[in-house]
Each structure stands twice: as C-alpha cells, then as structure tokens.
Amino acid sequence: MKLINTAMIVGLFSMQAQAADWQALPDVAPAPADNPTTAEKVELGKMLYMDPRFSSTGTVSCNSCHNVMEGGDDSRSFSMGVHGKTGGRNAPTVWNSAFHSVQFWDGRAPLLEDQAKGPVANPVEMGMRDVETAMQRVKSIPGYKAYFDRAFGPDSMNVDNAAKAVAAFERTLITPNSAYDKYVKGDKTAMNAQQIRGMNKFASSGCTSCHSGAAFNGPQMKVGDGFYAKFPTFNNAYVSKYKLADDKGREEVTGKEADRNKFRVQTLRNITDTAPYFHNGSVNDLEEAVRIMAKSQLNQDLSAKDVGDIVAFLGALTGEYPEIVMPRLPATSGSSIIAD
C-alpha cells in the first residue's frame, strides 16, 4: 500500500472548518505512575535544574537554555553550551513541557525523565563525558545526599532518581490562568474583541488541526506516542528563505523517509515569550511566524488583519508563571569540583 502523503492529510484537515474543542490548561500536570510528584522531589529537582556544576565548564545548567525567569528558553536561535558551542535546533520551552507526550523536537524521548539525561552528555550542551560522570559530581557535593534521602529514601543517589527529580520539578512549571483560560472557563471579558476574532480565525483557518487541546500541541496521546506534523508541508518562498526544510526532523530518529521534516507539534502557550521561532529559530517575529505557518501548512495567504488578530489571540495564551524561590545550591566546602 502506498503511504498517504502527510501533506495531503494536513491539507484535508484544513478544509474542515471544525468547531474547535477549546480547553483550559489543567492546574496540575500529569505524572507517570512510577514518579508521582512530591514536594521533596520538586525541591531536589529544582536544585539540580539550576546547578551549573554538572556541565564540564561549570557554566551551563538546565536553566541556562530553558530559563524559567523568561519564557523557558533562551532568546537564541540555537542554544549556546559549554565553550560557546552551539547546537542545531532551537531550545523548546520548558513551561508546560509536561503536557507533551514525547520530548525533543523529534520526539526521541518519551518522558521528561528521559529528556533530562540528554543535554548533560551532549558535547555542545553541558559537555560531560556521560551522565554517570555528571552523577559523580552530584555525589561529590556532600549537601545533596540529604535531599536525595528525603525524596527517594536511602542509597538513592543515582542517575535515574536525579532525572526523576528534575522531571518532577518541571511538572510544576505550568502556566494556567491565561486570558484564554479565563475566557473558556466563562469569563467572556477576559479576551478583547481582537483576541476573540483571532481565536475564531485560528480555528476557521485550520490551525486547530494540529494545535488543538489544552496546550495547543495536538490531541492527547499515550506517553511515547508523539503527535507529529510535517513542516513545511507546502513549498513556498519562505521555505528557502528560512531554510525550513533543511532539518530532516524525525527521520533522524527513525531513519524512515516518511518521517522527513516531521516535528513534534509544539505548544503555543506563552509563545509571545519564546522568540525566535521554529525548529531552527530562523524567524524572529511572531507575525512572520504566523504567516509562514498559514502558507506552509495550510497553503493560505492570511491578510494583515488576520495575522494581527491571530497574534493577539496567541498573546491571550500567555499564562501565570508561578513564583520560584531560588534554591541554595550545596557547597563543596573548601574546594571546587570544576576543573575545565
């Protein structure tokens, strides 16, 4: 049987002017059965997330590229890791990442627990030889033991638990109570007229074919089953201008040509705070990003008014960021563990 072309599927969806199923963001993120979120794990996870000493140079923490003081990313096209090295994909926001059923742009990790281990040993990110070497550093800081004990019990200082703690912290990084959330919960004054027009245009144009659900990242899938879309689907002048088709996307993971240029559908929440845009961070303007998505995914040329309305609606998806108290990172008492 011949594979149905993804472009055709997306095209078909876009024909249907569906009444969208508008959902508010839950107040609590789901957690896997083997890692229920506890205050003790969150406390430890926050420390590990913020601690730069588990990068080879001691300069890069999770928060360096996924800055929770900002939109959960780093304002850069490609993040900068140890020794000023840069990667090849834009850092996705950590905010609401708990609502993705797979992690990374190409969905190569099912859970936040799996994702957390990736950057540590990536030579252009945190640059450690491997996660075990990073874990040796954690173990060499005496103060961490008590936090592992409280979160996971005795003799629990290992990579899996460190990743579980980071994931537990990340599951608290959600942003409910946006203007949109209030609106769909019944407060019809929460969005202004332009935002409501944008919301309707967002649905009638077909954006909701992919960007549906509470996090605007597609239908709820089983963990590990990603909701992917081919980007770009339609060829046009934007594709070469912004090199949109140069990244093979999920094909890099599966080796299947059918997965070429496929990427996990990203959340749109807080998108006003996460420029630049797309997997290659090539577009530094939200209006341009909206025009490109309409043209490349739905083969539509939006009017300037429609673009403005949709951008106004996207602004209504910026939620309440919770207050975070800075952790106090345990000291190594009289010596440094950084030698690079």
Added chain:
Amino acid sequence: MKLINTAMIVGLFSMQAQAADWQALPDVAPAPADNPTTAEKVELGKMLYMDPRFSSTGTVSCNSCHNVMEGGDDSRSFSMGVHGKTGGRNAPTVWNSAFHSVQFWDGRAPLLEDQAKGPVANPVEMGMRDVETAMQRVKSIPGYKAYFDRAFGPDSMNVDNAAKAVAAFERTLITPNSAYDKYVKGDKTAMNAQQIRGMNKFASSGCTSCHSGAAFNGPQMKVGDGFYAKFPTFNNAYVSKYKLADDKGREEVTGKEADRNKFRVQTLRNITDTAPYFHNGSVNDLEEAVRIMAKSQLNQDLSAKDVGDIVAFLGALTGEYPEIVMPRLPATSGSSIIAD
C-alpha cells in the same frame, strides 16, 4: 626617600600578637548618599542582575559568574564569558561586596555602581560593544520602563540608573548570623572548641593584620580608598607552583612599581563556598590556601593542626544567605533581541 618595602610592613604587623577587634556583620550594608537603597531599586536591580540578554550572546548575566545560588561566584579559576572566552582573574564573591571600599581585585572602581558597568562591555565577559549599546537592549524591552519609573521616576532609563539599581540589589546580598557572628554577639555555644582555637590562632598568627573588621577585609576605609596588600609578600615554593606573582595587580591600574602584586584584601566571609582561591584561582583547597597565606604573607609554617583549626574557624564565617525569589524578566513579546 627610599620606599619602605611592603614585605617589611606586613612582617612588622605580624609580629604584634594583637588582641583582635572582633566585629559582627551589620544587618544592613552602607549605601552612598546619592543612591539610598529602596525596595523599588532592589527589585529592578535584581532583574537586571539576572537578565542574560544584555550580553552579546544572550547567555551571560551578572549571575553567571557571581551566582547567588552559590557562594556568589562560579566555582571556576577564571570565569567564562561569551563564546567560551575566559578572563585572567578569579571572580570575587558578590556576597558582602557592599562592605568593600573599592571594587575589583585591583580596586579600579570605588563603588558597586561603578563596578556594575565594567563586565558588560568586557569582551571576555558580557561582550557588548559598550554600556550604551547594552542600555539600548534594556530600552528595547518594553516591560522594563515601568520598573525604572517606579525606582527612579520618569525618563530614567539610562546607564547610571541601571548601575544604581544593580548596586542597590547587591547591597541586599549580605550574610549575617554566621556562627562567628552569634559567638561575638555573646552566644558562646555558637562555635565549637576547634573553631575557637582556630579563631585565636587566626589572630595570634597575624592574619588579622589584614583580615580584620566585620567582613574580614581590613579596616573600614573611605569609599574609593582601598585596603591593599602585596601578595605574595615572602617568596617561597608556593609562589612559583601556583604562579602567585605573575599578576601585577594594582600596578596595572596605577602604573606604579610600588603597587606591583598588590590586591584588595578580600573578605573571608563564606570562604568555604568560594573555591578555588586567590586572584588567579590557582588553589583549589582551603587548607592549602591557608598554608600559602601563612607562608607567603607571614613567613610562617603552620602545623597541620593549626591549619585544620583555622579552616574550622573560617567555616564559622559562613552566614545566612537570604531567600531570593526569582525575578520574572519582561518579555520582548514576539521577537528576540539576541542576534549573536
């Protein structure tokens, strides 16, 4: 008149087994008359201090090298700035920096307000062309205006006020209530027997000749008048091993040979949390640092017991770090200001 050799002066001081004038750390840091500390300035200053977008790459903030989640520095010998570049001196701790009468190792800035402008335009630190260019970035982020208005009044978005705000925040970064502070305030149980022995040895060895006062950084001086010491004063095997005399120190600022190898006397507060040690960060062990100081400044060989006692006493200088809520950095709404 022949200049009196600094080594002789330090040597003479060390002969006097003075009864030290033990002082607790004040609960509030002094502020200059033209920049009284206010909650509004502290709030703005904390944001600017934490915001990496005022470095060329968007990756380096004040907090990158002076991390308030740690000992106020970065665990590195030499800090790593934009593009992985490194400087030539160890990052001094920001904690209690308000108690220094001059800033930087060589005292080239009198006030924290002056210091704050330095790293922004340093090519191996934040790498901006100049502070005005950095200020253009601040101005391009709409959300900052309201914070400047509140802190300094209308039309106040300029470099001087940005520096004043950062300095105001830094003046809140003080760590009172160490075991030592409690002890000198009358709680004789606050330090253990080893720490008390170390305290006495610290004084009788002559460490207090330089490391006196509430912050253990020398006598209180007029702002702009630094309290400097030649390091190393005595030559010995440590000097070549750790390249201690390679840095001309304050001579780089004044051009005077008499200032060769002179450095501002550093605070010893929280020193357990600020390894590695010295202006070149060459010594990664507090016991070794104590041995070196005794030998190079006081021409003494301390016994292992004395070294252990003094290190225990230095541990009693680690105070209470205040809780800091992470600031929410205003977004640029739909575009990034980072292009590097």
